[in-house]
Amino acid sequence: MAQEHSHDHPHDHDHDHPVLKYSDDSEHDYDETARYPLMAEAMRQLLIEKGVVDADRVRDLVEFMDSRSEAIGAQIIAKAWTDADYKKRLLEDGTKAVEEFDIPMLGAELIVVENTPDVHNMIVCTLCSCYPRTILGLPPDWYKSKSYRSRAVIEPRAVLKEFGTDVAADTAVRVHDSNADMRYLVMPMQPEGTEDWSADQLADLITRDCMIGVTRPSVPETVAAE
Amino acid sequence: MNDGPVSEKLYSAGDQVRIAQTNPPGHRRIPGYIRGKNGVVERYCGAFPNPEELAYGFDGLPKRHLYRVRFRQADVWQDYDGSDQDTVDLEVQEHWLSKAD
Numbered sequence: 600m601a602q603e604h605s606h607d608h609p610h611d612h613d614h615d616h617p618v619l620k621y622s623d624d625s626e627h628d629y630d631e632t633a634r635y636p637l638m639a640e641a642m643r644q645l646l647i648e649k650g651v652v653d654a655d656r657v658r659d660l661v662e663f664m665d666s667r668s669e670a671i672g673a674q675i676i677a678k679a680w681t682d683a684d685y686k687k688r689l690l691e692d693g694t695k696a697v698e699e700f701d702i703p704m705l706g707a708e709l710i711v712v713e714n715t716p717d718v719h720n721m722i723v724c725t726l727c728s729c730y731p732r733t734i735l736g737l738p739p740d741w742y743k744s745k746s747y748r749s750r751a752v753i754e755p756r757a758v759l760k761e762f763g764t765d766v767a768a769d770t771a772v773r774v775h776d777s778n779a780d781m782r783y784l785v786m787p788m789q790p791e792g793t794e795d796w797s798a799d800q801l802a803d804l805i806t807r808d809c810m811i812g813v814t815r816p817s818v819p820e821t822v823a824a825e
Numbered sequence: 826m827n828d829g830p831v832s833e834k835l836y837s838a839g840d841q842v843r844i845a846q847t848n849p850p851g852h853r854r855i856p857g858y859i860r861g862k863n864g865v866v867e868r869y870c871g872a873f874p875n876p877e878e879l880a881y882g883f884d885g886l887p888k889r890h891l892y893r894v895r896f897r898q899a900d901v902w903q904d905y906d907g908s909d910q911d912t913v914d915l916e917v918q919e920h921w922l923s924k925a926d
Binding site: 708710725726752753754755756768769770771772773774775776777778779780781 | 854855856858870871873876891893898901902905906907908910911912913914915916917918
């Protein structure tokens, strides 16, 4: 191979092919962004004109989704950390356990996966952007990017590292591709030194990214020092 | 109308299964990277309307049995460079599965 490939100039094979990072997206996604909102609006107007849905129903759904945020997920995980019985119910039947918080799964089922010293879980939807929206709100853009969706299954440890999450070699990385009717939520490990905290205090540590499984909760240094 | 599953389920947790290596046209929820791979049933998820029918405005009935199947990353990607214990789980409708030895 070296024989056929002799050049008299040095070159770098990487320079023309930047590696996509999870925070990027391909140009293909960007050059049509204006088109999709237009198509969505045209579809909304047509459905209303034809009497398939009415404007109030559309507004109700939009308002419902706007009312969802990671704070709901944080509340659920904090409850599980402080209530062993609830944690058991949540891991056994996530759908039923979140009903106790009046959270509907809208036809999907919830599976809660627990991080332990031996197992680190992370969530992706390689086909589109399936996500526990009623628990975490709308997914972040990077979750929908082609690079995250492909790299999370091909090289999860490299992706985790880019999020600042180093997973030890003897800890298994379990990727969950939510490609059908299940939705997934990661229960992170409770940080050391927070055993006496209340559920409300703990909830502040539990971020969206922790519950997708790309980061771990940590105690802010200012709090730890108190 | 029969809105139950198509038949008794064929697999249970722990069964070794193979995903069909096939590329039919149409809306499929089985990503290409997992077709033709072997894994182990992690759990039975229940019966759900068939997404391959729902996508075209049909009712998706009878429902299809759905399983979560766990694959070793080393079996999925030839040059996977993580740990041997690393896995990827996907949900697979029964008609994509066959028994693996």
